[in-house]
Amino acid sequence: MDILIVFEAKEGQAHRMSLEAVAAAQSMAKELNLTTAVLVMGKDAKSLAENASALDVGEVLTLEHDLLSEYSADGYTEALKQIIAQESPSYVVMGYTYQARDWVPKVSAQLTIPYISDVISVKAEGESPVFTRMVYNGKLISDITPTGGETAIVSFQAAAYPEDSVISGSAETRSVEVELGASMISTVSEPPFQEESGGVDLSGAEVIVSVGRGIGKEENIPLVEALAKSLNAEVGSSRPIVDAGWLPTFRQVGSSGQSVAPKLYLALGISGAIQHIVGMKGSKNIVAINKDAEAPIFEIADYGVVGDILEILPKLTEAIEQ
Amino acid sequence: MKIGVLVKQVPVSDSSLRVNPDQLWVEEGSLNFEMNENDSYALEEALQIKEQSGEGEVVAISMGPADRTPKIIREALSKGADRGIHIVESSSHESDPYILATLFNEAVKDEGFDLVLSGLQSDDMSTGQTGLILGELLGMSTATMVVETEIQGENLKVKRELESGWFQWVTLSLPACVTIQSGINQPRYASLKGIMSAKRKEIRELQKDELMTGDSLQSLSKMYVQHKDKRTEMIEGDTQEIVSRLVDVFKSEAKVL
Ligand SMILES: Cc1cc2nc3c(=O)[nH]c(=O)nc-3n(C[C@H](O)[C@H](O)[C@H](O)COP(=O)(O)OP(=O)(O)OC[C@H]3O[C@@H](n4cnc5c(N)ncnc54)[C@H](O)[C@@H]3O)c2cc1C
Ligand SMILES: Nc1ncnc2c1ncn2[C@@H]1O[C@H](COP(=O)(O)O)[C@@H](O)[C@H]1O
Numbered sequence: 390m391d392i393l394i395v396f397e398a399k400e401g402q403a404h405r406m407s408l409e410a411v412a413a414a415q416s417m418a419k420e421l422n423l424t425t426a427v428l429v430m431g432k433d434a435k436s437l438a439e440n441a442s443a444l445d446v447g448e449v450l451t452l453e454h455d456l457l458s459e460y461s462a463d464g465y466t467e468a469l470k471q472i473i474a475q476e477s478p479s480y481v482v483m484g485y486t487y488q489a490r491d492w493v494p495k496v497s498a499q500l501t502i503p504y505i506s507d508v509i510s511v512k513a514e515g516e517s518p519v520f521t522r523m524v525y526n527g528k529l530i531s532d533i534t535p536t537g538g539e540t541a542i543v544s545f546q547a548a549a550y551p552e553d554s555v556i557s558g559s560a561e562t563r564s565v566e567v568e569l570g571a572s573m574i575s576t577v578s579e580p581p582f583q584e585e586s587g588g589v590d591l592s593g594a595e596v597i598v599s600v601g602r603g604i605g606k607e608e609n610i611p612l613v614e615a616l617a618k619s620l621n622a623e624v625g626s627s628r629p630i631v632d633a634g635w636l637p638t639f640r641q642v643g644s645s646g647q648s649v650a651p652k653l654y655l656a657l658g659i660s661g662a663i664q665h666i667v668g669m670k671g672s673k674n675i676v677a678i679n680k681d682a683e684a685p686i687f688e689i690a691d692y693g694v695v696g697d698i699l700e701i702l703p704k705l706t707e708a709i710e711q
Numbered sequence: 712m713k714i715g716v717l718v719k720q721v722p723v724s725d726s727s728l729r730v731n732p733d734q735l736w737v738e739e740g741s742l743n744f745e746m747n748e749n750d751s752y753a754l755e756e757a758l759q760i761k762e763q764s765g766e767g768e769v770v771a772i773s774m775g776p777a778d779r780t781p782k783i784i785r786e787a788l789s790k791g792a793d794r795g796i797h798i799v800e801s802s803s804h805e806s807d808p809y810i811l812a813t814l815f816n817e818a819v820k821d822e823g824f825d826l827v828l829s830g831l832q833s834d835d836m837s838t839g840q841t842g843l844i845l846g847e848l849l850g851m852s853t854a855t856m857v858v859e860t861e862i863q864g865e866n867l868k869v870k871r872e873l874e875s876g877w878f879q880w881v882t883l884s885l886p887a888c889v890t891i892q893s894g895i896n897q898p899r900y901a902s903l904k905g906i907m908s909a910k911r912k913e914i915r916e917l918q919k920d921e922l923m924t925g926d927s928l929q930s931l932s933k934m935y936v937q938h939k940d941k942r943t944e945m946i947e948g949d950t951q952e953i954v955s956r957l958v959d960v961f962k963s964e965a966k967v968l
Binding site for chain 2: 399462463486487488490491494495497498499501502503504505506507519523524525526528529530531532533534535536537538575576577578579580581582583584595596620621622628629631632633634638639644645646647648652653660673674676677681683687688689690691692693694695696700701704705708709
């Protein structure tokens with residue numbers, strides 16, 4: 390195959406971003422006339438293979454090995470290295486998941502092949518693809534081309550290619566093998582766990598008033614709480630507010646925190662980094678207030694105000710209370 | 712415990728950015744630079760690990776132009792790093808994480824670090840790769856997105872952040888190279904005494920052009936502003952007008968009032 394799509398499991402099924410990577414690979418395959426295959430590995434390989442064989446891909450490669458049943462960066466790196474050697478794909482694609490962040494650069498380093506991370510789109514320039522990714526926190530974008538190696542690895546940003554654009558089909562499965570030894574794995578991992586949620590489930594909230602670093606200092610947080618109260622809303626926040634200890638962890642919205650989809654999401658002094666956006670973009674009405682007219686949050690907001698939240702918030706609360 | 716920390720200078724977060732006429736980089740002339748946020752967490756973690764173990768050294772390592780990079784290294788020294796290494800580049804057009812990592816490897820491979828810390832990603836290029844590739848080149852065990860560390864004899868135990876509020880403990884053998892996620896600690900401010908003593912600390916300069924690198928694996932061919940496709944209704948006017956339109960939106964569009 391030309392494009393090898395690496396699947397990741399989430400709760401036993403294909404990760405949403407793996408399906409998005411299929412959408413990306415299918416679009417690349419069409420534009421550049423390439424063939425595709427999916428690689429599934431780990432303890433959920435069987436169910437992933439079922440997911441993958443219902444897609445319009447060339448074939449599904451199943452890799453089962455005791456040392457791959459639990460994820461380890463070293464194990465996955467070694468496995469993919471051997472598969473690349475056996476199958477010589479021109480491109481290896483996947484979602485830019487937290488797991489991908491942890492191991493894929495190692496494959497690139499060990500094989501000295503390019504790895505272009507966090508890509509938002511691919512376009513064909515002649516025979517070869519050009520990959521686009523965000524730089525400067527989403528304020529600018531850049532075109533990147535792989536320049537070395539027989540194989541290039543590419544990972545796609547969340548929602549860059551929508552999951553619902555994946556073309557279904559039916560694909561045969563083929564099992565593949567690698568040689569792994571316990572001495573290749575230098576880390577010992579304990580089972581994943583979740584921290585106390587504090588009892589607040591933002592995912593059910595109808596209105597969320599969410600605060601970002603633009604609030605300036607901890608003493609200003611009550612301005613946000615007052616507005617939330619007037620709207621009968623839950624308070625949400627971006628990561629830096631939680632990092633600073635101004636609000637508890639369970640208020641954090643985004644890829645590391647909660648995913649929410651309220652009727653109204655107010656983003657106050659939040660710049661709109663992708664890790665925040667993925668947690669709230671499903672909201673029905675997004676209202677952003679930010680003093681920077683170029684803030685990326687305005688790309689996804691339905692209503693935008695370029696202004697100072699410290700000035701607007703008290704007046705807004707007052708107006709609602711009347 | 713001998714610890715290396717990568718600290719990068721990046722434009723301050725609310726900078727207004729303009730692309731150069733060659734469309735390959737931003738105009739840097741008028742920008743102010745600061746320490747990459749995740750790197751300041753990495754630095755703090757390195758200082759705390761050293762303080763807990765009661766001995767050792769923290770070395771702040773940075774690559775960048777001569778005008779602004781020493782300031783960032785100096786900041787690390789004022790907070791308590793023991794010395795600095797500056798890879799001097801004439802312009803800052805390096806965007807290939809593999810090349811960056813090979814340069815760092817050349818600069819530090821003889822240091823014999825027990826631990827190398829870096830930010831999980833930079834605020835400008837954000838490839839999220841430099842630290843991990845360096846770990847590979849140095850032959851160290853690696854882990855990413857670390858939110859807690861614990862030295863246990865010959866091992867390093869780290870708490871890694873997974874998606875959607877999940878975590879996992881992973882034990883690595885030293886030497887190790889890990890990337891740090893924000894929120895792991897509360898970075899300190901430099902004290903006056905720290906600022907004074909930083910002036911006497913060594914910053915070793917290396918020229919980028921004199922370090923060996925391999926061929927680059929990717930190249931940036933164009934940088935530009937993304938065109939917007941979603942239509943946002945921008946609400947304008949004085950504060951009173953803005954407030955009344957917002958209330959109107961809450962009532963008649965979102966229907967939450
Ligand atoms: C792996 C990973 C996971 C992450 N997970 C998450 C996550 O789950 N959730 C999350 O939120 N982030 C997450 N982040 C961090 C994310 O990348 C951003 O750094 C973060 O979202 C930025 O928060 P912010 O918008 O509040 O701050 P900033 O980006 O600093 O933005 C502050 C904004 O406030 C504006 N502003 C300043 N003063 C005012 C004022 N007076 N009035 C109005 N506007 C003002 C500024 O113009 C700016 O746009 C993650 C990052 C990584 C790498
Ligand atoms: N020029 C640089 N100088 C110092 N550290 C850097 C540099 N570039 C990258 N790094 C380090 O590598 C991390 C990841 O950067 P990146 O791979 O660009 O996302 C950063 O958080 C820094 O710790």
